[in-house]
Amino acid sequence: MERLAVLSLLLSSFFVSLFISFLKEERVFLRSLVNAIAAFYKLFVVAYLLWSVYRGGVFEIRYSMVPFADFYLTVDPLALLFVSLSSFLWLITTIYAIGYLEGAPNRRRFFVFFNLAVTSTMGIALAGNMFTFFLFYELLTLSTYPLVVHRGTQKALRAGGIYLVYTILGGSLFMLCLVLLYMFVGDSTFHTGGNPSLRAWVLENPLWGKLLFYGFFFAMAVKAAVFPLHQWLTRAMVAPAPVSALLHAVAVVKAGAFGIIRLVYELYGVELVQSMELWQPLAYLTAFTILFGSFMAVFQEELKKRLAYSTMSHLSYIILGILLPGQLSTMGALLHLVNHGIMKITLFMCLGNYAEKYGVHKFKELDGVGKKMPLTTIAFTVASLGLIGTPMTVGYLTKKYLEAGAKAAGEEWAIYVFYISSILSVFYLMPIVFKALFGRSREDKEKKGLEVSPLMLIPPLITAFLTLLFGILPPEAISPLKWVQYIVNKAYGGY
Amino acid sequence: MLDFALGIMLLSSALVSLHSKDLMKSGVFFLIFGFLSGLIWVRLEAFDVALVEIILGSAITGFLIFKLVKGSKRRALRVSAFTKAWAGLVSLLFFLFMLFYLPTIERQDRVGRLVYENLHKSGVESAVNAVLLNFRGYDTLLEVGVITLAIFGLLALELKREAYHWDNPLLQSFSKLLLPFIVFFSLYITYLGTFSVGGAFQGGALLAGGLVFFALAKQSLPLKKSLILLFMATGLGFFSLVGLFYALLGYGFLTYPLKLSTLTLIFIELSIWISTAFLLYTAYKGKL
Amino acid sequence: MPIDLGYLVALPLLASLLSLIPSLRVYTAFIFSLLSFLLSLYSFIYTLMGDIPLYQWIGGWVAPLGIGFRLDGLSGFFLLMTGIIGFFVALYSFSFFKVEYQRQGKVFWFFFFFLWAGLNAFFLSEDLFNLYVVLEVLSLSALVLVALPGHRKAIKASLNYLFLSILASMFYLLGVAMLYANYGVLSMSLLSEKLAGTHAFTYALFPIIVALAIKSALLPFHFWLPPAHSSTVAPASALLSSLVVKPPAYLMLRLWLEVLPKDKSLEYLSIVLSLMGALAILVGSYYAIRQKTIKMLLAYSTVAQMGYLFLMAPLYYHGESFREALLQAFALQVFSHALAKASMFLSSGNAIYVARRDDLSYMPGFAHSHPLTFFALFFSGATLIGLPLSAGFVAKFLFLGLSIRLGFIFQGSIMLFGSLLASLYVYPIWRESFSSHPTKFYDNPIPQLMELSAFFLGFLSFSSGIVTFLLLQGIVRG
């Protein structure tokens, strides 16, 4: 039963993609139905697992795939955090994508790879060792490349090429580190508090241990778009809106961040990372990325690019939170993993709606869409406020934890970084809202009915609502906050 | 002494054949080379090899090369000094290498003794044929496969080419007279293989030689194309069917029970005989 | 229960003859390719469960006198590989020769089954001289397949191939003769006993290695391969590039790991081979990247991918303690490349079928018009690069790990660099198949069987990585 649950979590979307690939392009309804059922089913399984893991259940699948390395899936609280985030957002995006792509060509291929990407994300979350993590990490690259070049235009093809260059180079680095890890240590299992055999080895060979740590970090930093490695992210915005929404706000970039979480907390262990001072140079780098991303975002004319730079900056919030020592910053990082996902996906979906309805892609074209599309604009505003970190939103929560964490770690400079970034984000988000609401009114003739199809409207509204809801819920209620607390308690209670 | 003389002649014919700029001369000396090597096999008591070499290696290959020489332009392309230099270097190195190797060979009994010990269980009395048909019968099956494959290959490619023959009425009647004798003689050689020098390939090659001669004399066989095709495929088909048959019976692939082995081998020899003959004949003609 | 291994050779041989009868051709082709596939599958399953290594002495004559079949984990695995590719290429060819090259379709099956028989015989054989005959079967049938289109370019390519391959065969035969002169046996298992403690075999090894290098297109001898593999029809290219170059490398591994004793001269030889392999990877990839036509690109990529097998030669010498892992890595590299390359060549056939030309820039935008072919290219490309889950990834992971463990940093880095280069030559194929440029849109359908067989080969090559533990059980046990 337990194994089945884990497997079905992983494979449900895979089977959907397999099933769809044998379905004719015209079978829209059946395809959508299967997609939706699988998404709901996955949520159900996640709920079941949450409940049983909370009660101390252990789930794992392990077999020896190659002579040195095991294929190992396990369900721990951290994995569940990521799993529940991605499967919830998957459901939302699936609904959105069905609406968004209505009538577009090649929807079958889109959904096949979309589901494959989700499968890989699940695999990344459930991976119990670095080897398995790597398998799915690369599979994610492979399944998102077709989504980036989905439209097949010259621009898309070029973006796809750049995406491949970055990710394949990152993947090679990853593979090299992984092989080194297996050859020197022989084990890459994630343990709460760090892998003991790795720890022993690192203490003996500090130089190699350092190199390996940085190697892994930069291999994942490619996906998390840390400063010199961010080029692909902004270009990949040529992809259709749902892709940008799920993959470039949640799955791909968060996979990188999630990998860094595993690396720091469960492979090397916080203690080792701190005692060897591995984190400091990286912390400066990520801090720079935060500022750089926010700063660049202000000057972006293209709206999706603006969000992409914002993503880059916020991803580094998470990474910085991971790197800073102490429980509070960890909580901030984990919370932001979830919260940023919810907020960013809202923004992307709203932009998708603008683009779909009025063909708005650039900042200057925004004039007056706010009045024509009030609901979308409300959602957009809420999510923007959240990202800035206004009280009453989830963004506020994370920011508080991160700042407290920085203070506790004695790294006061980080607080200023967060402040500056918040101010910059006011500058890159608020003009959009203002321009949409108060710009010149549009002269397009009135279209009847809802502003966009309900399939495209409801998802951003839900996520916008959650942005508020999780922000104002009391700490006792069932919420991501509580789960994160549970994780952190376990992690720091581990030794 | 005879050995040395033969060896020197063999070598010089090879050198002339290789070095001559005139392709015709090359072809002629290649024929001589084949014949001389046949004689050397005789000197080395390899009578079966000699028989096959003279008919196949020398006559049929020679004929084939003659055909080629006729069709080729006789122009010698310049070879650069550089190519010569490195070819020379490679050959020289190889020569030295082998020179070091040769002393390591020792006089010893290899599988030969085992062959003679098991000869009575093989179903034939001639040692070479026992190896060929029974002990290493699988090699022979594949060998028949190779020759079938090659000839069907050149048929399949449908590389059209003109016929080549001698217009001589005397030759024509002579060839008609000769053919029946060759058929019987080659059958006899095939039959000889069961207890002495001779065998299916030898007989088949001989018959092929006769057929080629027949064709050269501008005669055509009174056989349908499909029948010739059937003859060509007989060797491989029958041989592999026999292998399968014994495998199905439970004896094992190509494993003949002692009682039936002589009979089986004779049939196999016959099938190889006919198909070798027609395959080589077709190889010469280049079409059905 | 073991089957009689002779079926694996005799049935395809018989099928090749039967396929000459016009009225039976289609039935023969179908029934016998299915049958041969099932036989391979059965032998493979037997290696997972039964007693291995399994020896079968043909005619009941035990080794020095007779010839033996030997079925073990490695050969069983390669039989399976041959079976899978043979079966899918057969399916492809049914449709292919209906719509194109009808004249060649009449004779294709004869050589197809011959090739299959040869491959089965090669993987099973235990006798060095027998392997010579089988090598001839392979190269002659491959040669005819190269010349099949009948145009001048193909004939020339096949003639060049023929000359080199006769030369190689003669060298191989010389090596076998030398071994026989020194040790008096031809069977590999007996030879391994006799070789221990002697040195004379290193002389004989030299011509054998040269011959095998020529036959598997190792770098200085690679020039015959690209024209030969690219100028013929798609199913033939697929067979040649995926299967025919593999047996020599397989034999070399066999000799290396099972027959030859540890000898200092072998170490030098292994370094030379490794350098040649490294060069093959670099040069082959370089030329593959520069090609403008699909088939030439794929052919050069074969040169590069074969390089990996030789690059790791020093590991075979030093890695007795990792013998199993080495065998697995080798087997998987061969398997993944074979399946992926077959799938790619079949897809290139589809491309030529719709676009009527071979240029890369005119390759149809399959992603938009023919999803199955697109998936075939996608999966097989990922396998060639060595992206996870593919079997190619597992092979590269193992090779890389072993080369690091045994201290061969050079080999490891070439390996990694090679897969980067591979992504450079696979990328254009992906890009072109995604392009939605209107000149690349062809809506004429491709026969379903042609698409499906390419797709399944690609899919299998990619997804087999996840079940490697199952596929390689025979090797682990053996």
Add this chain to the structure above:
Amino acid sequence: MIGFYYFLSLILVVVSLYYFIVARSYVKRLISVNILGSGVFLFFVATAKNTTMENPDPVPHALVLTGIVVAVSATAIAVALILYLNKEER
């Protein structure tokens, strides 16, 4: 005496190897490869004689027979291909 034959076979192989490399026409290449084959066969047959038994070892003889047939097959197909190319040239 056997030594002489071994040596002869070696010379044949080496010489024809040289001519194989420098040959610029298909015919010469074909001839040289055939002579090379004869050299190898001579090596085999000499080995057959190089035994303590009274009769020569029959196994190499059988192998050489096989080898000759295989060589002739390859030659036949080479000849066909070369003829085709020659005809095209004209």
